[in-house]
Amino acid sequence: MTRTGRPAGQSLPELLVPPPGPRSRELAARLAAVESPSVDARREARARESGEPQGPIVYERGVGANVFDVDGNRYVDLVAGFGALLLGHVPPDVAPALDAQGRRLWLALGDVYASDAKVALCERLARAYPAPGARVMLGASGADAVTAALKTAVLATGRPGVVAFHGAYHGLSHGPLAACGLRPSFREPFAAQLSAHVTFAPYPRGEESLGASLLAVNAALARGDVGAVLVEPVLGRGGCIVPPPAFLPALRSACDRAGALLVCDEIWTGLGRSGAWLASVEAGVVPDLICLGKGLGAGLPISACVGSERSMAPWGAHGGTTIHTATHFGAPLGCAAALATLEALERRGLPGRAADVGARWMSRLRERTAGRGVVDVRGRGLMIGVELEGGGARALATSRRLLDRGWIVLTGGVHGEALTLTPPLDIDEALLDAFAGELAGALG
Numbered sequence: 001m002t003r004t005g006r007p008a009g010q011s012l013p014e015l016l017v018p019p020p021g022p023r024s025r026e027l028a029a030r031l032a033a034v035e036s037p038s039v040d041a042r043r044e045a046r047a048r049e050s051g052e053p054q055g056p057i058v059y060e061r062g063v064g065a066n067v068f069d070v071d072g073n074r075y076v077d078l079v080a081g082f083g084a085l086l087l088g089h090v091p092p093d094v095a096p097a098l099d100a101q102g103r104r105l106w107l108a109l110g111d112v113y114a115s116d117a118k119v120a121l122c123e124r125l126a127r128a129y130p131a132p133g134a135r136v137m138l139g140a141s142g143a144d145a146v147t148a149a150l151k152t153a154v155l156a157t158g159r160p161g162v163v164a165f166h167g168a169y170h171g172l173s174h175g176p177l178a179a180c181g182l183r184p185s186f187r188e189p190f191a192a193q194l195s196a197h198v199t200f201a202p203y204p205r206g207e208e209s210l211g212a213s214l215l216a217v218n219a220a221l222a223r224g225d226v227g228a229v230l231v232e233p234v235l236g237r238g239g240c241i242v243p244p245p246a247f248l249p250a251l252r253s254a255c256d257r258a259g260a261l262l263v264c265d266e267i268w269t270g271l272g273r274s275g276a277w278l279a280s281v282e283a284g285v286v287p288d289l290i291c292l293g294k295g296l297g298a299g300l301p302i303s304a305c306v307g308s309e310r311s312m313a314p315w316g317a318h319g320g321t322t323i324h325t326a327t328h329f330g331a332p333l334g335c336a337a338a339l340a341t342l343e344a345l346e347r348r349g350l351p352g353r354a355a356d357v358g359a360r361w362m363s364r365l366r367e368r369t370a371g372r373g374v375v376d377v378r379g380r381g382l383m384i385g386v387e388l389e390g391g392g393a394r395a396l397a398t399s400r401r402l403l404d405r406g407w408i409v410l411t412g413g414v415h416g417e418a419l420t421l422t423p424p425l426d427i428d429e430a431l432l433d434a435f436a437g438e439l440a441g442a443l444g
């Protein structure tokens with residue numbers, strides 16, 4: 001508890017200086033002088049687009065749903081590490097496990113000599129797959145998990161083709177980048193280096209667009225060269241778009257008919273973020289491969305591709321060389337964090353809480369923003385998109401006004417037209433209610 005009687009890490013914003021304060025400005029300038037110029041260039045473009053300065057704050061520490069910047073300002077973090085901090089900043093449920101592992105072993109020998117933490121995590125993840133016999137490939141990032149899935153699909157089917165979706169995001173290393181439907185501009189500079197075997201289909205935003213989406217998927221599958229349909233059960237970066245309930249089951253049937261693998265990218269939706277352990281299983285399907293990342297490590301870099309016995313079996317038939325590995329895959333610190341995270345999510349019933357709290361919050365957001373130029377409040381669990389009239393420029397300007405009031409949010413969607421809200425799953429509902437009022441104010 002804090003002095004105000006609120007639980008630690010669940011306090012309302014407190015701004016000592018208007019953000020960004022002097023120390024943030026100084027550190028940001030030093031970083032801009034040495035970091036890849038893309039970050040500063042994006043900030044300038046955003047300032048031009050929104051008509052609002054986009055100078056960054058610099059984080060110093062975090063606890064629960066609160067972040068403190070280097071000027072001592074306290075914010076409420078409704079982004080939570082791009083959705084990865086399911087348990088908030090520096091969660092007490094995970095910190096002791098990390099401390100203990102930190103005193104024992106930091107790095108084992110990957111695919112040669114595993115750590116005991118890796119054994120326990122792989123067993124735990126295999127149990128999370130909705131059928132017996134599952135196999136696990138660990139990685140360090142979401143993109144690693146998707147890469148493992150795409151490689152598995154080629155081995156299992158002998159076909160290089162991938163069906164992916166407009167608006168989807170799977171990471172930016174070369175394999176996943178080829179399947180990035182969010183914006184062509186991510187792919188274009190590197191097009192010559194990317195797989196030419198990806199077909200994009202529309203992602204259905206409602207019943208009325210389901211038919212066109214499935215038509216495109218089936219047309220691609222009919223070519224006979226597609227080994228994987230790669231799909232987000234709910235679009236994350238694409239703006240928290242929830243597809244109609246029949247979508248994933250229809251993809252499952254289409255993959256079965258065509259002999260392709262259904263790969264569900266649950267890097268954003270999984271582990272409770274969408275109000276269920278796995279959004280795909282909640283939708284009634286058993287994917288061949290499930291990609292997990294983001295929240296798995298409570299902020300540490302760890303990811304996993306978990307797959308059925310049958311789809312993973314071809315790795316064993318390859319013949320004596322481990323052809324997919326990396327120095328830090330399955331590193332003990334990440335494994336220890338992941339085990340503690342999964343245990344806490346389960347023990348505290350946080351996926352179910354996210355479903356309840358998210359539904360109430362969406363209603364509250366709709367009520368408070370009615371008549372203020374909001375196109376849509378949508379999402380599932382605690383991944384919520386608030387799409388604004390006025391597109392990306394207004395969304396950016398609004399996110400900035402919210403930062404000025406002490407609330408951290410990001411914009412998402414294909415045109416940046418939505419505010420995307422992904423707070424920790426255990427955030428105090430009083431903060432969410434307070435935000436609904438602040439958002440109404442920031443929308444003007």
Ligand SMILES: Cc1ncc(COP(=O)(O)O)c(C=O)c1O
Nearest residue numbers: 141142143169170171236267268
């Ligand atoms: C659905 C989805 N898949 C994959 C990724 C890539 O994860 P990472 O950034 O850890 O590589 C992301 C990241 O935002 C994502 O949202």
